[in-house]
Amino acid sequence: MKISTIVPAHVDTIPDQLEDGVLYVCEQYKTVVHKCCCGCGEEVVTPLSPAEWSLRKTGDAVSLKPSIGNWSYGCKSHYWITRNRVVWAGSMSPREIDFVKARDKADKKAYVETVNRQKSRQAWPIYMATKLWNALVVWWRSK
Ligand SMILES: [Zn+2]
Missing domain, CATH: 1.20.5 (Single alpha-helices involved in coiled-coils or other helix-helix interfaces)
Incomplete structure (x- = not known):
C-alpha cells in the first residue's frame, strides 16, 4: 500500500529491520535509508552528498532532494519527500522516466x-x- 507520510528518525546506525513510513537519517554516515513508499518492501538508500541527495529540515519535517526514482526495482515508483509528505509522481512512461533520469544531474x-x-x-x-x-x-x- 502506498503511504503518504513519512516520519524522520535520527539514528547512529541504520537498523537491520526497517519500518514502513520511517525515514532513517544517519548523519554520521551521511546516509538516509527508508523502505520504498509503495509498500513493496525494497530498501532505498539515498547517500547525502552534493552530487547525490540533500536533506533539508524545517522544524521536525524533512525534505529530500532530488526526487526518489526506484527505476531498478519492480515497482518503478517515483516520488518526492517534501516536509514529511510523500508526493507521488504517478506512473511515468519509459520516455518520461528517461527524461527525468537525463535531467537528474545528481x-x-x-x-x-x-x-x-x-x-x-x-x-x-x-x-x-x-x-x-x-x-x-x-x-x-x-x-
Ligand atoms: Zn516500491
Missing part, C-alpha cells in the same frame, strides 16, 4: 559512467595507432 553514477565511456572512446584511436605502429616496427625488424 545521478553521480550515471555521470561517472558517461565520463568513463567518453574517455575510452577518446583512447580508442590512440590504442589503434599504437598497435599499428608496433606491428610496423616488428615488420621492419624482421626484414
Whole structure:
C-alpha cells in the first residue's frame, strides 16, 4: 500500500529491520535509508552528498532532494519527500522516466559512467595507432 507520510528518525546506525513510513537519517554516515513508499518492501538508500541527495529540515519535517526514482526495482515508483509528505509522481512512461533520469544531474553514477565511456572512446584511436605502429616496427625488424 502506498503511504503518504513519512516520519524522520535520527539514528547512529541504520537498523537491520526497517519500518514502513520511517525515514532513517544517519548523519554520521551521511546516509538516509527508508523502505520504498509503495509498500513493496525494497530498501532505498539515498547517500547525502552534493552530487547525490540533500536533506533539508524545517522544524521536525524533512525534505529530500532530488526526487526518489526506484527505476531498478519492480515497482518503478517515483516520488518526492517534501516536509514529511510523500508526493507521488504517478506512473511515468519509459520516455518520461528517461527524461527525468537525463535531467537528474545528481545521478553521480550515471555521470561517472558517461565520463568513463567518453574517455575510452577518446583512447580508442590512440590504442589503434599504437598497435599499428608496433606491428610496423616488428615488420621492419624482421626484414
Ligand atoms: Zn516500491
